Amino acid sequence: MATKSSGERTLSHAEARAFYDRLGARQDSQAFYEDAATGILLRHASFESARSVLEFGCGTGRFAEGLLDRHLGPDARYLGLDSSSTMVGLAAERLARFGARAEVRQTEGKPELDLEAGSVDRFVSNFVLDLLSEEDITRLLAEARRVLAPGGVLALVSLTRPFTPASRALMAGWRLVYALRPALVGGCRPIGLIERTAPDQWQVRHHERLVRWGIPAEALVTERLPGA
Ligand SMILES: C[S@@+](CC[C@H](N)C(=O)[O-])C[C@H]1O[C@@H](n2cnc3c(N)ncnc32)[C@H](O)[C@@H]1O
Incomplete structure (x- = not known):
């Protein structure tokens, strides 16, 4: 098991x-x-004005399919990365009908990506940061900043800390299960997103927390500011 600095x-x-x-x-x-x-x-x-979208932890390609079907222009390219060979296979099969517009690659799980600096204009990751170690989250956000062109957009969704009675009750149980065996909840635990994006590096475009079926999630859309 990897260990977080907090001991989790x-x-x-x-x-x-x-x-x-x-x-x-x-x-x-x-x-x-x-x-x-x-x-x-x-x-x-x-996404309508995006040219090059990267998704980290694309899973079965469900988000990408909707993106390619309804949001991305015909010249925009999508690249999905995932460390699971099963997920890469499922996503590649699902996105095959988009031809050269979509590509899926398997990674070794490291946050460092085999992509040129400034080569994408959207960096997406849904329900993945919440299962990474603190160190990997920090490295992934630094990598997002490196591969995004200035003005590019980082779009993240994660399980987050509870903030309603229903989500507090559910996440208390979730926490117990996670402490016993993280894999029983997919390795995911509540984290915060917005505090991880420094205001001198990222400009928040939209930030929202919501609860569905007692599960609290945080969505953050933030623009990469110029600079190193
Ligand atoms: C909870 S699932 C979310 C999948 C998809 N984003 C969605 O919202 O349906 C987490 C995904 O991240 C992938 N994943 C987990 N750790 C990863 C890592 N270190 N590098 C790349 N992918 C990873 C998993 O294989 C899985 O597909």
Whole structure:
């Protein structure tokens, strides 16, 4: 197990890969609470003007399919990355009909990406940061800043800390389960997003927290400011 600096355990890359290889297409059953949060990104990240979209942890390619079908222009390109070979296979199959507009690649799970600096204008990651270690989250956000062109948009959704009675009750149980065995909840634990984007590096375009079926999520759309 990898360990957070706070002492909280997170899944190692190998454990996360094994879990999501086993979960496969059943990941899509999470749509009942995920879609309300990812819909916020669709409304606020100006995908219609995007040229090059990167998704980190693309899962089965469900978000990408909607993006390519209804939001991206015909010349925009999509690249999905995921460490699970099962997820990469499912996403590649789902997105095959988009031809050269969409590509899916398997990674080793490291936050450092084999992409040129400034080469994308949207960096998306839905329900992935909440299963990464604190160190990986920091490295991934630095990498997002590196691969995004100035003015590019970082669009994130994550499980977040509870803020309503229903979400407090549900997340108390979630926390207990996570402490016993993180894999039972997909390795995901509530985190905060907005405090991780420094105001001298990112300009917030939209920030929202919501609860669906007791599950609290945070959506953040923030623009990469110029500078190193
Ligand atoms: C909770 S699922 C979310 C999938 C998808 N984004 C969605 O919202 O349906 C987490 C995804 O992140 C992938 N993943 C986990 N750790 C990763 C890592 N270190 N690098 C790349 N992908 C990772 C998993 O394989 C899985 O597909």
